[in-house]
Amino acid sequence: MITLNHYLIVSALLFSLGMAGVIARRNILIIYMCLEMMLSAANLTLVAFSRFRVVEGLPDYAAQSLVFFTITVAAAEVAVGLAIIVALYRSKQSVEVESVTKLQG
Amino acid sequence: MPSLFFYLFTAITLGFGLLVVTARNPVTSALCLAMSFVGLAALFISLDAYFIGTIQILVYAGAVMVLFLFIIMLLDIKAEEGKKPNLPAVIGGVVLAVILALQIVTVSSSYSLGKTPLKNAPLSLNKAAETSVLPTISNDLKVGTLPDAKLMGLTLFKQYGFHLQAIGLLLLVGTVGVVVLSKREKGGQDA
Structure with missing residues (x-):
């Protein structure tokens, strides 16, 4: 029997997986992919809550609208972030986080 | 039967998600992320969110992943060979992730509304x-x-x-x- 908790736990595991990747990996592109995973995990929580909160016989569409906006913002963010990564690669010839230490004191 | 599909797509989402984090080659990571998003879209559809599931596949598994693969191939990034992973960062990441997962699991399992099965929240069309x-x-x-x-x-x-x-x-x-x-x-x- 699938309950709301099942979905929340899947979302928690996906989010933690993404967070582990953001902290542990040194390739900026993979860090970025893990960020996308964390955003999607939050979306899963929103959709699960929207389905389990039935309003007038239908799922709560306010939550799903928020997911729609999140996906749009994530798409715009990926485009801008990848442009920044390309600009970084041009000046450093590397996509490792260790090569970007200019702000380190 | 629906619970079988839930576990199948959960396994796809989390298994390929783990491969994204552990793969040495960025192209492998990107393709695994696309598969993980497809599994997640299936979970959305299991929650009757057909539109969100569709745009998850179109936008994430389609547009965003093509952008990632395009940049990986444009910059010609090779797999990290011979380089050791940053051990303190790996330990810190794993420990923090386990703590966060345990916290969320503890909180959500003590949440009384979380125990309602999908049958008890029926849509009345x-x-x-x-x-x-x-x-x-x-x-x-x-x-x-x-x-x-x-x-x-x-x-x-x-x-x-x-x-x-x-x-x-x-x-x-x-x-x-x-x-x-x-x-x-x-x-x-x-x-």
């Missing part, structure tokens, strides 16, 4: 058909189908019209920003 304003939606509801895209559209344009326009502006600013960022500066010393 006939009841919704009576209160629905648009004939196209109430006709679909009377037949017994959930017109997910129509209801999303109704919510977006009726309640969140301004937000929708703000998102449009954000996308425009994003596009202009990408063009500015990737333009080469005149007289710059970068190759």
Whole structure:
């Protein structure tokens, strides 16, 4: 029997997986992919809550609208972030986080 | 039977998600991320969110992953061979992730509403058909189908019209920003 908790736990595991990747990996592109995973995990929580909160016989569409906006913002963010990564690669010839230490004191 | 599918798609989502984090080659990571998103879209569809599941596949597994693969191949990034992983960062990441997962699991398992199964939150389409304003939606509801895209559209344009326009502006600013960022500066010393 699938309950709301099942979905929340899947979302928690996906989010933690993404967070582990953001902290542990040194390739900026993979860090970025893990960020996308964390955003999607939050979306899963929103959709699960929207389905389990039935309003007038239908799922709560306010939550799903928020997911729609999140996906749009994530798409715009990926485009801008990848442009920044390309600009970084041009000046450093590397996509490792260790090569970007200019702000380190 | 539905619970079997839930576990199958959960395994796809989390298994390929783990491969994204552990793979040495960025191309492998990107392809595994696409598979993970497909599994997640299936979970969305299992929650009756057909429209969100569809745009998850179209936008994430389609557009975003193509962008990632394009950049990986444009920059010609090789797999990290011979390089040892940053051990303190790996330990810190794993420990923090385990702590966060345990916290969320503990909190959500003590949440009483979280124990409601999907059966106890049934959609009553006939009841919704009576209160629905648009004939196209109430006709679909009377037949017994959930017109997910129509209801999303109704919510977006009726309640969140301004937000929708703000998102449009954000996308425009994003596009202009990408063009500015990737333009080469005149007289710059970068190759």
